Amino acid sequence: MELVPNWLKPRRTASAVGLYITSTHLIAIDEHAPLDVRERDINKGETIIMALKAFIDEQQWQGRRLFIALNRHWYKQTQIEKPAMPDEDLAQALPFCMRDLVEVPVANLMFDYIDLPLGPAGQERIAVYSSERERIASLVQAVSPLCEIVTIGVDELAIANIFEPEVRGLLLHKIPGQELTLTFIHQRQWHFSRTIRGFQALDDESMSADQFVFDNLLLELQRSIDYAVGQLKLTAPDKWYLALPQRVTPAITSAISQVFDIQPESLTTxxxxxxxxxxxxxLKEGQA
Structure with missing residues (x-):
């Protein structure tokens, strides 16, 4: 899923840098050092663009190819039935399809979409992603003189690329400042996600793992799986993955294993x- 039209994409030459932009942090990985994660806070008084330009300068990444993932503060996802028209016409028709479903004029938005599994009644569905056109344009205009922007995508789709194509997985993911999220992924495609509220305390490093009670989490997991399998007719995942703060991962792994008789795999180190x-x-999306 890409939010940058082809005419904004320069030719591909230099080596790649992956970048994740949140409202408070910049996180990056140079493809030459895949385990060396570079982070930079967006300081008080800085705009995201100011921080990003400074980050590129500090890391001496001028001239590199950038693969950018945006967090959910940059986009909105809306699921609709797929309009009955050829795929080649659908991208152009998205503003018309979405005009009553967004809160700002569609002329101010950029749209893209992905296909979803068939609905319970066999209807075709799509997930439409919208982002403010001016905000994306400002990002591109600021960074393009420094680096080659190859693609701009969204985090929930980017994460799906980390799994092998045959994996039918459930991912429990917690990013600081965001709610806990459960996601169904199959064949590197996002199929369903649900926000599980009430677990912001997982970000609190002063709380030890034994202070948490996971009964509510286990109940919400069961409800989410029942809804995805029973109502959406998705196939139950055969592998579970955790992307959580490391201090709570063993306790959550143990709780899940006891209730669901499955051993989750932690993706974080x-x-x-x-x-x-x-x-x-x-970065893996760019290598595909």
Whole structure:
């Protein structure tokens, strides 16, 4: 899923850098050092663009190819039935399809979409992604003189690229400052996600793992799986993955294993935090 039209994409030459942009942080990985995650805070008084230009200068990444993933503060996702028209016409028709479903004029938005699994009644569905046109344009205009922007995508789709194509997985993912998210992924495609509220305390490093009670989390996981399998008719995932703060991962792994009789696999390490996974995914998207 790309939010940059082809005419904005320069030719591909230099080596790649993956970049994840949130409202408070910049996280990046140079393809030459895949375990060396670089981070920069967006300081008080800085705009995101100011921080990004400074980051590129500090890391001496001028002239590199950038693969950019945006967090959910940059985009909105809306699911609709797929209009009955050829795929080649649908991209142009998205503003018309979405005009009553967005809060700002469609002329001010950029749209893209992905196909979803068939609905319960067999209807075709799509997930439409919208982002403010001027905001994306400002980002591109500021960075293009410094680096080659190859693609701009969204984090929930980028993360799907980290799995092998045959994996039918469930991912439990927590990025600092965002709600806990459960996502169904199959064949490197986003199929369904649900926000599980009430677990912001996972970000609180002063709380030890034994202070958490995971009964509510396990209940919400069961509800989400029941809805995805029972209502959306998705196939139950056969592998579970965790991208959570490391201090709570063992406790959550144990709780899930006891209730669901499955051993989740942690995707995070001392080098790769939950916030670095969209960077890994957007780089893999470029290599696909």
């Amino acid at each position: 001392k080098q790769l935090s939950p916030m670095s996974l969209p960077v890994v995914g957007i």
